[in-house]
Amino acid sequence: MELWFEESTPEGWGLKVRLERTLESVQSQFQRIDLYQTSGMGKLLVIDGKVQLCELDEFTYHEMLAHVPLLCHPAPRRVMVVGGGDGGTVREVLAHPSVERAVLVEIDPEVVRVCREHLPTVSGRLSDPRVEIVAADAAEYMRTARDFDAIVVDSSDPVGPSEVLFSGEFYSDLRQALTPQGVMAMQSGSPFFYLDQIVGAVRGLKEQFRHVRPLIVPVPTYPSGTWSLVAASLGEDLGLGVEELVRRYRERGLRTRWYSPQMHLASLALPPFLEQAL
Amino acid sequence: MELWFEESTPEGWGLKVRLERTLESVQSQFQRIDLYQTSGMGKLLVIDGKVQLCELDEFTYHEMLAHVPLLCHPAPRRVMVVGGGDGGTVREVLAHPSVERAVLVEIDPEVVRVCREHLPTVSGRLSDPRVEIVAADAAEYMRTARDFDAIVVDSSDPVGPSEVLFSGEFYSDLRQALTPQGVMAMQSGSPFFYLDQIVGAVRGLKEQFRHVRPLIVPVPTYPSGTWSLVAASLGEDLGLGVEELVRRYRERGLRTRWYSPQMHLASLALPPFLEQAL
Numbered sequence: 001m002e003l004w005f006e007e008s009t010p011e012g013w014g015l016k017v018r019l020e021r022t023l024e025s026v027q028s029q030f031q032r033i034d035l036y037q038t039s040g041m042g043k044l045l046v047i048d049g050k051v052q053l054c055e056l057d058e059f060t061y062h063e064m065l066a067h068v069p070l071l072c073h074p075a076p077r078r079v080m081v082v083g084g085g086d087g088g089t090v091r092e093v094l095a096h097p098s099v100e101r102a103v104l105v106e107i108d109p110e111v112v113r114v115c116r117e118h119l120p121t122v123s124g125r126l127s128d129p130r131v132e133i134v135a136a137d138a139a140e141y142m143r144t145a146r147d148f149d150a151i152v153v154d155s156s157d158p159v160g161p162s163e164v165l166f167s168g169e170f171y172s173d174l175r176q177a178l179t180p181q182g183v184m185a186m187q188s189g190s191p192f193f194y195l196d197q198i199v200g201a202v203r204g205l206k207e208q209f210r211h212v213r214p215l216i217v218p219v220p221t222y223p224s225g226t227w228s229l230v231a232a233s234l235g236e237d238l239g240l241g242v243e244e245l246v247r248r249y250r251e252r253g254l255r256t257r258w259y260s261p262q263m264h265l266a267s268l269a270l271p272p273f274l275e276q277a278l
Numbered sequence: 279m280e281l282w283f284e285e286s287t288p289e290g291w292g293l294k295v296r297l298e299r300t301l302e303s304v305q306s307q308f309q310r311i312d313l314y315q316t317s318g319m320g321k322l323l324v325i326d327g328k329v330q331l332c333e334l335d336e337f338t339y340h341e342m343l344a345h346v347p348l349l350c351h352p353a354p355r356r357v358m359v360v361g362g363g364d365g366g367t368v369r370e371v372l373a374h375p376s377v378e379r380a381v382l383v384e385i386d387p388e389v390v391r392v393c394r395e396h397l398p399t400v401s402g403r404l405s406d407p408r409v410e411i412v413a414a415d416a417a418e419y420m421r422t423a424r425d426f427d428a429i430v431v432d433s434s435d436p437v438g439p440s441e442v443l444f445s446g447e448f449y450s451d452l453r454q455a456l457t458p459q460g461v462m463a464m465q466s467g468s469p470f471f472y473l474d475q476i477v478g479a480v481r482g483l484k485e486q487f488r489h490v491r492p493l494i495v496p497v498p499t500y501p502s503g504t505w506s507l508v509a510a511s512l513g514e515d516l517g518l519g520v521e522e523l524v525r526r527y528r529e530r531g532l533r534t535r536w537y538s539p540q541m542h543l544a545s546l547a548l549p550p551f552l553e554q555a556l
Binding site (some may be wrong): 004006008010011012013014015016017018019038039040041056057060192216218219220221224225226256257258259260262263265266267268269270271272273275 | 282284286288289290291292293294295296297316317318319334335338470494496497498499502503504534535536537538540541543544545546547548549550551553
């Protein structure tokens with residue numbers, strides 16, 4: 001008998017992943033957390049029935065979410081990661097040598113524990129001495145946070161507890177928490193299924209930021225297989241020249257599988273149907 | 279009770295699409311053809327259990343497959359489409375006003391019949407007087423074909439009848455069938471699952487063509503949700519300057535939802551893991 005994980009959208013698109021076995025299944029104070037060993041795609045983290053990451057493809061999402069904003073800052077020192085208790089975004093953030101402090105604000109310590117135990121390829125850098133893990137509600141934490149050079153919002157979708165992370169009030173608090181050259185990025189759903197979500201995020205961020213750019217990244221295990229992020233900056237343009245991006249990429253000694261300065265700029269190109277919606 | 283179409287890969291990634299009903303299910307001389315009405319994604323064409331197209335997302339694939347090569351030819355007049363009996367690629371080819379003749383070489387007339395009957399949004403332009411439909415084996419047809427300005431290979435995957443369309447001999451015949459400024463494009467599988475297929479196509483085409491470029495396009499209903507194409511040209515560079523592409527795009531009066539001159543160039547950017555494999 002074969003065991004498959006299944007997730008589907010209201011539009012009737014569904015994902016299946018063949019499993020070998022369940023590594024952990026726990027109900028935390030906040031949500032249901034399942035960690036599976038798949039049969040051909042590495043390990044799979046699922047929260048409340050929705051794929052959070054799969055070892056096969058997590059690099060596309062984490063690399064773009066962290067490196068697009070961080071490379072548009074000349075020398076990010078203090079970085080906040082909202083959500084992302086799996087540690088994948090923190091791993092990419094720490095690859096920038098200028099980073100002195102990475103504060104992970106994750107409401108659910110159980111996510112961190114499960115990923116530390118079972119997902120070392122993703123969570124391994126959480127033990128870096130530069131990392132501080134804060135178990136707090138990110139919306140509350142953001143109200144009084146200050147002096148961050150970059151904030152990366154690696155949240156779940158805007159339903160339930162994460163809904164507030166897609167509000168105008170949160171965007172305003174986030175901007176207040178940034179330094180004058182500050183940058184940010186957030187996930188904003190599938191361009192094929194959740195166009196409204198991208199449009200909403202871009203509009204909300206434009207009220208706070210000088211530069212706001214949506215970008216597209218493939219994630220085979222997210223609904224529709226293609227995801228969008230929105231990046232915003234108070235200082236530098238997000239479509240920085242390719243020469244400067246290449247210089248910074250090399251100077252920082254980054255090693256990536258999906259991100260490159262060319263992919264950074266390519267991901268900012270938008271298909272006409274999305275441009276029109278914006 | 280809900281009815282779902284399901285397709286999965288050997289790696290254990292699977293796609294599900296919720297169905298309303300079966301519109302047609304027929305065994306032709308060559309293959310099994312199923313046409314479904316989905317509940318939220320339009321109609322779905324399946325051949326031998328594999329998704330060929332879905333109305334939700336067919337535009338990304340058909341637009342890139344046709345417009346990337348055709349816009350790298352100054353004035354394509356005679357165009358061949360290999361496979362693609364659904365008519366989606368022909369629809370995009372005919373949008374170029376210089377096209378005088380579009381020859382569709384589809385081995386299975388049943389695919390054409392089913393799509394004409396049930397998929398007018400895709401097959402509608404097959405009745406254009408410039409279209410000639412040839413029911414033939416494309417590998418055989420290619421051996422004596424001559425004087426095509428562009429050839430678009432819209433084949434199924436390289437297993438069974440389509441395997442020969444991914445061979446060195448076919449690439450050589452294809453080049454012989456092209457005019458001196460000739461261009462071509464073909465599909466080459468998922469970069470996440472079938473890296474060998476892209477590498478093989480690029481190597482094979484490089485023996486015949488001056489310019490060979492793989493490109494990436496999201497297709498939510500294909501395995502992994504992201505697909506690759508390879509384009510090749512005997513004349514112009516496939517990464518033509520953006521100004522020239524914009525000029526041609528406007529001059530030809532194209533209207534597209536995924537393709538744009540900027541998306542054309544963006545799709546040529548390759549992630550490091552794919553660059554290294556090449």
